[in-house]
Amino acid sequence: MSFTIRIILAIIALFLVELYFYKRTKSSFGKIFERINAGRFNGIFKYSVIYFNLYPLLSLLFWIAALLKGSQLFVPPKNIYFDLFMVYPFWIFILIVLQSSLFFIPLDIFALAVRYVFKNNNLISKSRDLLIVIISVFFLIYVPVRVIYDQKVVSLRITEFAKEKLSDDLKDFKLILIADIQADWYTDESRLQNYIDKINQTEPDLVLIAGDIITSTPLYINTAAEFIGKINSKYGIYSCVGDHDNWAYRPDAVKSREEISKALRDKGAFMVDDSNKVISVGSSKIGITFVTDTYSKRISESSLGNLMSTQKESTVKILLTHQPGERIIGKAIANDYDLFLAGHTHGGQITFIFPFIELTPTLLETKYVKGDFILNGMLMIVNRGLGMSISPVRYNSTPEVTLIVFKDKE
Secondary structure, eight states, X not given: OXXXXXXXXXXXXXXXXXXXXXXXXXXXXXXXXXXXXXXHHHHHHHHHHHHXXXXXXXXXXXXXXXXXTXXXXXOOOOOHHHIIIIIHHHHHHXXXXXXXXXXXXXXXXXXXXXXXXXXXXXXXXXXXHHHXXXXXXXXXXXXXXHHHHHHHOOEEEEEEEEEETOOGGGTTOEEEEEOOOOBSSSSOHHHHHHHHHHHHHTOOSEEEEOSOOBSSSGGGHHHHHHHHTTOOOTTOEEEOOOSGGGOTTTTOHHHHHHHHHHHHHHTTOEEOOSEEEEEEETTEEEEEEEEOOOSSOOOOHHHHHHHHHTOOSOSEEEEEESSOOHHHHHHHHHTTOSEEEEOOSTTTSBOEEETTEEEOGGGGTOSOOSEEEEETTEEEEEOOOSOOSSSXXXXXXXXXXXXXXXXXXX
């Protein structure tokens, strides 16, 4: 299925969910608040939905204008007022619609089943309508508050890596894992500085970045490098190549990687492409294998085997890659790696609340969305990162700095 067809289907599905949300909330609010002027009430609902959908309509017009000018590339306006009054309201509205509908649908199914069994049951219908009003009001408040929280806050997650007979040189060694910095219009200097400050507060020994230094275009390469250069790390700062690191100069992925690598190198940080690096800590050695396995560039089986086979003498073996793919994970386990570090998922950038499960589109790509996983004795860590893709907001996925503390396994 082509990308265009998928986009069209997604738009149709979104329209149908919006229509369902509109009719369900309008009906339930109208029944619960019967004394409210129906005409005025319906007008508020209708014009609110129209306003919140102005952004995709304007985006379509901008895209058509770009096509008429002979350009295939649509670049949305970069204006704080456009964001505040168009972009953010649209995305927050969509999140409210999707999040609320996840609860509306089961309520409607339950009410329909009860009505089928007991024929006409007004109590069930009224209870359903009241619950829909309560859910709508709750998410009308919760969603924007949570989006703002995830925009402003960076969490520090501390986890331990334990290994038997760990040398004294590596006991309490502090390794920082970050990912998906993705400097752009929305991940601006304020967010970047907040992220760097959180890293430096830990006084790290070593910092590893699981790729995606920028989101796209070369405009933010130097900005990203400048802030990464502010990180204080005793044994250096190293990054693997991420998906977006290939997209600064589409379709010239090589030029994109080279410019990002140079900008980082000028600031004392290093992007490593399909290679090994050994960090000496006293008499001990930390061996890091940097694997580039992205949408733009997949490492071959033979290259991956050769790369891993040369990493044998280290006290601690680490594999750093952008995507937590099953193929690379399996190879890392087979080659006795101690740590597998990745990013890419944004921790499920958009994660919906639902009983007993966190629902995120990221689950369509991988089951390793965030956190720690023990796989055949290997510790795999997936960092939530900082930046954003497609949507300029995070929802129930607070940006994360992961502090990995080395411990002797007793």
